[in-house]
Amino acid sequence: MFEQQTIMMLLEGVRDTVYMTLASTLLGYLLGLPMGVLLAVTDKDGIHPNRAVYRVFDVISNIVRSIPFLILLILLIPFTRFVVGKSYGSTATIVPLVITAAPYIARLVESSLKEVDKGVIEAAKSMGASNFDIIVHVLLLEARTSIITGATIALGTILGYSAMAGTVGGGGLGDIAVRYGYYRWQTDIMIITVILIIFLFQIFQNSGMKIAKVVDRRK
Amino acid sequence: MALIEIKNLTKKFTQKDDEIVALNHINISIEKADIYGIIGMSGAGKSTLVRCLNYLESPTEGDVVIDGKVLGTLNEKELRAQRSEIGMIFQHFNLLMQKSVIDNVCFPLRLKKVSKKEAREKALELLKIVDLESKANAYPSQLSGGQKQRVAIARALASSPKILLCDEATSALDPQTTESILKLLKQINEDMGITIVIITHQMNVVSEICNKVAIIESGNLVENGSVDEIFAHPKSQAAKKLIYGENTGDKYIGSLNDSNTNQMEGISDYYEKDGIDMNIGKKIRIVFSDNSAFEPVIANMIIHFNAPVNILKADTKEVGGKAVGEMILGLPKDKHLQIDMENYLLEHGVKIQEV
Numbered sequence: 300m301f302e303q304q305t306i307m308m309l310l311e312g313v314r315d316t317v318y319m320t321l322a323s324t325l326l327g328y329l330l331g332l333p334m335g336v337l338l339a340v341t342d343k344d345g346i347h348p349n350r351a352v353y354r355v356f357d358v359i360s361n362i363v364r365s366i367p368f369l370i371l372l373i374l375l376i377p378f379t380r381f382v383v384g385k386s387y388g389s390t391a392t393i394v395p396l397v398i399t400a401a402p403y404i405a406r407l408v409e410s411s412l413k414e415v416d417k418g419v420i421e422a423a424k425s426m427g428a429s430n431f432d433i434i435v436h437v438l439l440l441e442a443r444t445s446i447i448t449g450a451t452i453a454l455g456t457i458l459g460y461s462a463m464a465g466t467v468g469g470g471g472l473g474d475i476a477v478r479y480g481y482y483r484w485q486t487d488i489m490i491i492t493v494i495l496i497i498f499l500f501q502i503f504q505n506s507g508m509k510i511a512k513v514v515d516r517r518k
Numbered sequence: 519m520a521l522i523e524i525k526n527l528t529k530k531f532t533q534k535d536d537e538i539v540a541l542n543h544i545n546i547s548i549e550k551a552d553i554y555g556i557i558g559m560s561g562a563g564k565s566t567l568v569r570c571l572n573y574l575e576s577p578t579e580g581d582v583v584i585d586g587k588v589l590g591t592l593n594e595k596e597l598r599a600q601r602s603e604i605g606m607i608f609q610h611f612n613l614l615m616q617k618s619v620i621d622n623v624c625f626p627l628r629l630k631k632v633s634k635k636e637a638r639e640k641a642l643e644l645l646k647i648v649d650l651e652s653k654a655n656a657y658p659s660q661l662s663g664g665q666k667q668r669v670a671i672a673r674a675l676a677s678s679p680k681i682l683l684c685d686e687a688t689s690a691l692d693p694q695t696t697e698s699i700l701k702l703l704k705q706i707n708e709d710m711g712i713t714i715v716i717i718t719h720q721m722n723v724v725s726e727i728c729n730k731v732a733i734i735e736s737g738n739l740v741e742n743g744s745v746d747e748i749f750a751h752p753k754s755q756a757a758k759k760l761i762y763g764e765n766t767g768d769k770y771i772g773s774l775n776d777s778n779t780n781q782m783e784g785i786s787d788y789y790e791k792d793g794i795d796m797n798i799g800k801k802i803r804i805v806f807s808d809n810s811a812f813e814p815v816i817a818n819m820i821i822h823f824n825a826p827v828n829i830l831k832a833d834t835k836e837v838g839g840k841a842v843g844e845m846i847l848g849l850p851k852d853k854h855l856q857i858d859m860e861n862y863l864l865e866h867g868v869k870i871q872e873v
Contacts, residue, residue: 422612422670425572426626426677427602436625440616516616516657 305488308475313495315389316471319461320503323393324454327400334360334401335408336434342413346420346430360402368399368460372467389470392461400457407449411442444515451507455500462496472496519586520547521713522571522681527580529566540566542737543580548730550680553707553714555728555745557760560719563737568683568717572604573597585680602630605674605712609686611666613658619669620645620654626677637676644672648702664695671702675712682706684716688723696720700727721760725749725837733757749837750805750869799851801830802860805869806843815866816845819859825850827859846873 301309338356341349366374372395376386379394415438423437439446465473472492480489529541540563548554558564569575570582573589582589584600592600613622623641628634645651648668658666667687674682684703688696704727707714716728724731724745732742735756741748752758806815820826828848835842849856863870 416610416612418608418610418612419614421574422606422608423625423629424574425601425604425606425683426629426673427598427600428629429598432629436629437614441614443616514616516618517659 301488309472309488309491309495312472312475312492313499316458316461316473316496316499319389319392319396319464319469319471320454320458320499323396323400323457323461324450326393326397327404327453327457328450330397330401331404332408334405336412336438338405338409339412339438340430340434342409346433356405360405363399363402364406366399368395368463369466371395371399372464372469387468387470392464392469392471396457396460396464399460400453403456404449404453407453408446411445411449412438414445415441444511444517447507447511447514451504451511454503454507458496458500458503472499521550521552521585522546522548522715523581523583524548524567524571525581525583527567527570527577527582529563529570529575530578539737541570541577544734544739546732546739546742548713548715550713551707551711552730553704553716553728555716555718555724555731556734557718557721557724557731558734558756561736562734564717564719564734565685567734568606568685568715571681571683571715572601572606574601602626602677603679604681604683605677605679606683606685607667607670607674607687609689611658611663611670611690613666613669613673615658617657618654619650619656619658619661622658622669623672623676626673630677640676641672644675645669647675647706648672662695663691664698667691667695667699668702671699671706675706675710680713682712682714684714684718686717686719688720689718696723697726703727722835725835725842733760745837749835749842751871799853800849800856801846801873802849803844803846803871803873804863805871806845813866815863815868816847818866819862822862823855823859825852825855825859 334356338353338360339345340347341353341356343350343353345353363371375395375398379391380386382394383391385391419441420433420437423433428436461469461471462473462476463469465471465475465477468474472495476489476492479485480492524544524546527541527544528539531538531540544567546554546556556564556567566575570577571584573582573592576590584604587600589597589600614625617625620638620641623644624634624637627637627640632640642651642654645654648671650665650668650672653661653665653669658669661669670687671682682703687703688699691699700723703714703716706712707727716723718724728745730743731745731748733740733748733754733756735754740754741752741757748757749761752761816827816829827850829845830848831844831846833844835844849859860870
């Protein structure tokens with residue numbers, strides 16, 4: 300139905316999308332996880348309340364999340380160019396994706412950690428655990444199922460954002476959909492890319508939930 | 519010197535603009551190897567009190583001295599080290615749900631950087647004591663409430679503490695399981711010489727295993743001393759309420775009287791024919807202990823005086839492993855007879871008290 304060349308292009312699109320999504324999620328967690336821990340710990344009912352620290356990260360997280368992604372993408376072009384050396388292509392897209400994902404991930408992590416039973420934290424304190432012990436051995440451990448569920452949600456959202464980056468030359472399936480479907484009226488290619496994105500989404504979602512279930516010892 | 523000294527301890531919380539006094543100048547000494555009960559209704563401040571013993575809550579005023587160490591003078595690091603020498607168990611067990619039973623028991627040891635192998639050996643030993651060896655690799659969600667509390671006890675004992683704090687440890691358990699947990703605590707106290715502090719609202723917990731008790735009511739220590747003594751002669755209203763039961767006290771006895779009126783009229787008619795005044799003149803609470811429980815004291819007394827008494831309430835409780843009988847009697851109206859009967863009971867080793 301399609302020429303070899305088109306098929307190759309679609310496969311490369313899948314590869315680029317998977318690369319962007321996974322790399323951005325990973326880097327997003329590198330920033331977002333500590334930020335989420337900080338938010339959960341310094342909040343007023345956290346294990347080490349600190350109003351000033353909480354407010355700073357709270358405001359940063361809200362500002363970044365309130366800017367529409369497409370606008371952030373454009374706003375960040377100079378910064379992206381500075382970091383990667385160019386402002387188009389899949390590697391360049393990772394920069395705005397990470398910046399938009401990190402505060403979002405921080406919120407997901409924060410809410411997961413806040414679900415941890417206060418009684419268990421108190422029990423750890425009664426055994427002489429330090430705050431660091433509690434973060435590593437109680438909070439992150441007890442919340443791991445919820446954190447993985449959160450990561451699955453983040454992965455899906457980042458996949459969607461990566462497709463959006465296609466409008467400004469971001470590479471991957473979104474890029475193909477915009478170039479062929481929108482500029483060239485090749486609806487068939489656009490539909491194929493949409494199906495591929497849905498397919499990828501399903502894989503991410505199902506495997507994420509499966510991992511979350513496997514590591515959960517509560518049942 | 520006492521192992522735990524609570525000196526003039528006051529804890530205040532500020533909520534909005536209100537200042538709430540949770541604990542008001544509490545003084546308690548707990549000796550080594552005591553099983554010390556702290557009892558009170560919910561909201562009395564007893565949970566706050568137990569948290570002050572390991573400084574999970576720091577008191578507003580006063581001191582907690584453990585083994586000569588004044589907790590208020592310790593820095594954060596010393597305080598953590600001190601906490602690890604005090605085991606604690608909770609109403610809702612507070613186990614790590616994502617860790618296996620054995621890893622839960624190992625947890626305090628791993629915090630102390632004990633090697634994995636050594637920690638596991640110690641944990642297995644403790645699981646043997648709480649009779650849960652077979653569940654070492656299970657997860658808490660697979661256990662019953664009683665089993666979870668046993669794991670929590672093993673975990674609390676892992677760091678070889680001198681003191682074990684129990685915060686409503688049996689309140690979420692059914693009576694039978696409560697019984698077995700109390701037995702285990704008693705065994706731990708006897709075998710390891712660990713001092714146990716028990717916070718509870720259940721009188722039967724105190725009467726079953728504690729040797730000493732403090733009664734807390736709205737932040738105040740209203741009565742404390744040996745369980746035998748307080749059980750036999752409760753002085754404060756709060757103590758009476760706890761010992762007679764939730765909604766008993768004078769009201770209960772009063773209503774018992776009312777409901778018995780019809781029945782009693784029949785009886786008194788019968789006795790009045792014989793010229794005996796059956797109306798109740800005075801109510802007394804009597805407590806049998808030791809061998810007096812085996813003598814028919816009341817029956818003998820009735821034969822002796824040839825005058826009936828009315829039994830308004832009778833109950834048997836276990837206090838510190840001994841069966842103790844408790845009765846509330848209505849004595850006849852005749853003042854002389856009342857005095858004679860009271861003397862008779864006292865002579866026969868029965869403690870009496872007017873209600």
